[in-house]
Amino acid sequence: xxxxxxxxxxxxxxxxxxxxxxxxxxxxxxxxxxxxxxxxxxxxxxxxxxxxxxxxxxxxxxxxxxxxxxxxxxxxxxxxxxxxxxxxxxxxxxxxxxxxxxxxxxxxxxxxxxxxxxxxxxxxxxxxxxxxxxxxxxxxxxxxxxxxxxxxxxxxxxxxxxxxxxxxxxxxxxxxxxxxxxxxxxxxxxxxxxxxxxxxxxxxxxxxxxxxxxxxxxxxxxxxxxxxxxxxxxxxxxxxxxxxxxxxxxxxxxxxxxxxxxxxxxxxxxxxxxxxxxxxxxxxxxxxxxxxxxxxxxxxxxxxx
Amino acid sequence: xxxxxxxxxxxxxxxxxxxxxxxxxxxxxxxxxxxxxxxxxxxxxxxxxxxxxxxxxxxxxxxxxxxxxxxxxxxxxxxxxxxxxxxxxxxxxxxxxxxxxxxxxxxxxxxxxxxxxxxxxxxxxxxxxxxxxxxxxxxxxxxxxxxxxxxxxxxxxxxxxxxxxxxxxxxxxxxxxxxxxxxxxxxxxxxxxxxxxxxxxxxxxxxxxxxxxxxxxxxxxxxxxxxxxxxxxxxxxxxxxxxxxxxxxxxxxxxxxxxxxxxxxxxxxxxxxxxxxxxxxxxxxxxxxxxxxxxxxxxxxxxxxxxxxxxxxxxxxxxxxxxxxxxxxxxxxxxxxxxxxxxxxxxxxxxxxxxxxxxxxxxxxxxxxxxxxxxxxxxxxxxxxxxxxxxxxxxxxxxxxxxxxxxxxxxxxxxxxxxxxxxxxxxxxxxxxxxxxxxxxxxxxxxxxxxxxxxxxxxxxxxxxxxxxxxxxxxxxxxxxxxxxxxxxxxxxxxxxxxxxxxxxxxxxxxxxxxxxxxxxxxxxxxxxxxxxxxxxxxxxxx
Numbered sequence: 049x050x051x052x053x054x055x056x057x058x059x060x061x062x063x064x065x066x067x068x069x070x071x072x073x074x075x076x077x078x079x080x081x082x083x084x085x086x087x088x089x090x091x092x093x094x095x096x097x098x099x100x101x102x103x104x105x106x107x108x109x110x111x112x113x114x115x116x117x118x119x120x121x122x123x124x125x126x127x128x129x130x131x132x133x134x135x136x137x138x139x140x141x142x143x144x145x146x147x148x149x150x151x152x153x154x155x156x157x158x159x160x161x162x163x164x165x166x167x168x169x170x171x172x173x174x175x176x177x178x179x180x181x182x183x184x185x186x187x188x189x190x191x192x193x194x195x196x197x198x199x200x201x202x203x204x205x206x207x208x209x210x211x212x213x214x215x216x217x218x219x220x221x222x223x224x225x226x227x228x229x230x231x232x233x234x235x236x237x238x239x240x241x242x243x244x245x246x247x248x249x250x251x252x253x254x255x256x257x258x259x260x261x262x263x264x265x266x267x268x269x270x271x272x273x274x275x276x277x278x279x280x281x282x283x284x285x286x287x288x289x290x291x292x293x294x295x296x297x298x299x300x301x302x303x304x305x306x307x308x309x310x311x312x313x314x315x316x317x318x319x320x321x322x323x324x325x326x327x328x329x330x331x332x333x334x335x336x337x338x339x340x341x342x343x344x345x346x347x348x349x350x351x352x353x
Numbered sequence: 354x355x356x357x358x359x360x361x362x363x364x365x366x367x368x369x370x371x372x373x374x375x376x377x378x379x380x381x382x383x384x385x386x387x388x389x390x391x392x393x394x395x396x397x398x399x400x401x402x403x404x405x406x407x408x409x410x411x412x413x414x415x416x417x418x419x420x421x422x423x424x425x426x427x428x429x430x431x432x433x434x435x436x437x438x439x440x441x442x443x444x445x446x447x448x449x450x451x452x453x454x455x456x457x458x459x460x461x462x463x464x465x466x467x468x469x470x471x472x473x474x475x476x477x478x479x480x481x482x483x484x485x486x487x488x489x490x491x492x493x494x495x496x497x498x499x500x501x502x503x504x505x506x507x508x509x510x511x512x513x514x515x516x517x518x519x520x521x522x523x524x525x526x527x528x529x530x531x532x533x534x535x536x537x538x539x540x541x542x543x544x545x546x547x548x549x550x551x552x553x554x555x556x557x558x559x560x561x562x563x564x565x566x567x568x569x570x571x572x573x574x575x576x577x578x579x580x581x582x583x584x585x586x587x588x589x590x591x592x593x594x595x596x597x598x599x600x601x602x603x604x605x606x607x608x609x610x611x612x613x614x615x616x617x618x619x620x621x622x623x624x625x626x627x628x629x630x631x632x633x634x635x636x637x638x639x640x641x642x643x644x645x646x647x648x649x650x651x652x653x654x655x656x657x658x659x660x661x662x663x664x665x666x667x668x669x670x671x672x673x674x675x676x677x678x679x680x681x682x683x684x685x686x687x688x689x690x691x692x693x694x695x696x697x698x699x700x701x702x703x704x705x706x707x708x709x710x711x712x713x714x715x716x717x718x719x720x721x722x723x724x725x726x727x728x729x730x731x732x733x734x735x736x737x738x739x740x741x742x743x744x745x746x747x748x749x750x751x752x753x754x755x756x757x758x759x760x761x762x763x764x765x766x767x768x769x770x771x772x773x774x775x776x777x778x779x780x781x782x783x784x785x786x787x788x789x790x791x792x793x794x795x796x797x798x799x800x801x802x803x804x805x806x807x808x809x810x811x812x813x814x815x816x817x818x819x820x821x822x823x824x825x826x827x828x829x830x831x832x833x834x835x836x837x838x839x840x841x842x843x844x845x846x847x848x849x850x851x852x853x854x855x856x857x858x859x860x861x862x863x864x865x866x867x868x869x870x871x872x873x874x875x876x877x878x879x880x881x882x883x884x885x886x887x888x889x890x891x892x893x894x895x896x
Binding site: 241242243245246247248249250251252253256260261264 | 686688712713715716718719720722723724727728729730732733741742745746787790794
């Protein structure tokens with residue numbers, strides 16, 4: 049029994065980890081860079097030459113970009129500064145508002161993505177693995193999908209007062225059914241895999257089975273789906289704010305800034321152009337990142353590389 | 354026409370990028386004459402299919418390319434031809450039949466149109482003439498009722514009928530060369546016999562040269578005029594069928610032939626251990642008529658199956674696909690719930706107890722699956738896979754790992770391999786790991802659902818021996834599901850033959866093989882390829 053037969057030599061670990069492949073994908077690199085810049089901007093907002101984004105300055109209303117402002121600080125001194133992106137109808141500095149607005153946009157995008165993926169994973173695992181729950185859960189999800197997202201948000205905001213939390217919940221709920229469907233379809237195919245059946249014959253309990261053998265298969269698609277949800281959420285938040293039913297108007301968000309600039313757009317387009325460019329770039333970056341991740345994380349692609 | 358139909362001279366195909374070897378095939382010479390069937394045999398990775406693809410000009414563009422050598426069809430060089438020129442030759446002068454009749458046909462196009470497509474591309478026949486030609490060729494491949502079937506969709510046909518459609522499409526323009534890449538591997542043995550007969554018949558009538566790729570020496574002995582044995586991209590040996598099968602020159606060929614299990618079961622003494630598994634009037638029915646679907650189709654996957662397996666005994670269930678043999682195994686392991694009847698393990702009826710209660714008994718019944726590539730979780734190391742079961746039953750991690758190391762020695766793998774991931778192992782090694790994983794549970798009953806049918810013949814032989822060895826060592830009861838009569842002859846003490854969910858015959862292996870009683874069993878034996886031939890039985894294995 050001492051002889052050890054190996055019909056072919058055991059292969060050395062071949063493929064590089066997904067993280068390294070990611071670095072070769074231009075979409076991933078571009079997306080990550082832009083998102084990091086926006087993230088740093090949001091975190092470091094107070095130190096980027098900004099002033100209080102809510103400070104009203106009636107004498108400096110609707111100044112064009114590059115105009116010089118004089119402000120009174122809390123201590124009563126007067127200082128001069130350049131309004132890079134101009135000022136809005138209440139004399140607030142658009143540059144400061146755009147930089148601070150990134151905070152809300154990222155907060156909404158990331159939390160909606162995390163919450164909807166977490167909820168979707170949980171519900172989807174249940175629906176995919178337990179046949180009895182499946183019919184009930186999926187009919188509820190179908191029902192949810194039938195409600196227009198914007199309409200639901202309007203209803204929620206008018207029921208509970210407008211706040212960041214309300215907006216996050218209002219955007220999350222319509223995203224969940226999509227995640228659930230995706231997770232369910234993955235679970236349905238994975239549960240037929242012989243290694244899952246093998247685990248059943250080994251007496252592995254159902255929660256352990258889901259955690260060890262089923263859940264890891266959903267991670268890659270969830271990361272990809274999460275980025276797309278993040279982009280959609282940032283956009284929907286901007287739409288809601290633009291419609292005046294999102295985050296309260298005094299809080300600077302990209303959507304709010306654009307909403308306030310709407311009436312004077314033909315005279316002072318900078319109110320809309322600057323937040324608009326940031327919004328577009330951020331969403332483009334998140335989407336491109338998602339596409340790149342899908343290409344690198346797809347197991348079928350990975351096999352070919 | 355004088356001269357060979359196909360002449361492959363000194364052909365090398367390079368694999369681009371980092372593969373395990375730089376050439377898929379290297380310096381091979383094969384000729385196929387008119388009215389001749391040349392079989393290319395070899396294990397997976399031998400370069401058989403690459404050879405076929407190179408001839409057809411179908412090599413994957415970015416991965417492989419013909420490096421040196423020539424391929425001549427009726428004297429005409431193919432390697433220098435443009436895509437357009439090759440396209441004109443494919444279908445008219447050479448044609449190919451693929452392994453998987455399911456996927457080689459377009460599921461949303463009528464089969465008649467798929468055969469007609471060849472005519473549409475290469476001839477200027479009008480639709481009525483085309484239809485006439487299609488009907489003719491469908492009659493020639495012995496499809497029943499061609500007038501009806503010409504308008505059928507692939508899913509309405511059986512596997513054998515689909516393969517006949519593929520052959521019809523390949524031969525409709527009377528090509529000089531037919532390449533068949535494992536055309537019967539996905540088919541049942543009785544269907545395989547019919548298809549082989551059909552290929553023989555059509556080839557004789559039309560004087561076609563056939564390059565027939567297979568891994569099965571039974572098939573070779575049925576159909577080949579000449580045999581080419583390939584290994585890792587090179588030709589090991591070629592010669593006439595009789596010559597190679599009777600007096601192989603190369604050690605590799607001898608080893609391959611010796612690994613083919615014999616149709617004659619060895620003498621076995623009856624086993625009288627305690628009964629471990631007993632099924633009684635087991636039924637499994639799919640589909641149910643309800644208020645909403647009063648006409649729903651009901652399929653009896655398993656009906657009235659009663660078997661017993663004793664300690665130290667191997668019971669084989671043989672049958673074709675759809676005979677319900679796997680369903681029986683899955684009912685016993687309770688991967689599916691039986692509809693009615695009893696499954697007794699040590700006199701406890703596991704069919705009637707709850708899933709939670711049965712979990713404590715799972716240890717006793719272990720399963721080895723068919724596909725070694727899918728039965729191990731790719732994200733978990735081999736060690737984790739083996740200790741998962743024992744740890745579920747309360748064994749500590751350390752003890753479980755020790756047991757895993759011991760078992761790796763039993764299945765003849767290095768214990769260091771426990772830290773590796775499944776993708777680093779070959780199919781045969783993975784199947785050993787699966788056996789170790791099952792043994793780690795210290796089961797009483799081991800179920801093998803076609804455990805060797807995805808493996809190459811030499812590896813299959815090793816795994817079968819291993820299974821036999823662990824059965825003796827641990828005094829296991831084994832339920833062995835297989836479609837391969839040769840395998841069944843070698844490993845089983847008793848055999849149950851299943852057809853359409855029913856056991857039609859049951860008895861000791863030697864009895865059933867010597868004198869099959871039921872019609873279906875007789876048909877199965879008749880269809881077994883190379884049934885009258887012993888492959889080099891006298892020679893030492895693995896010489």
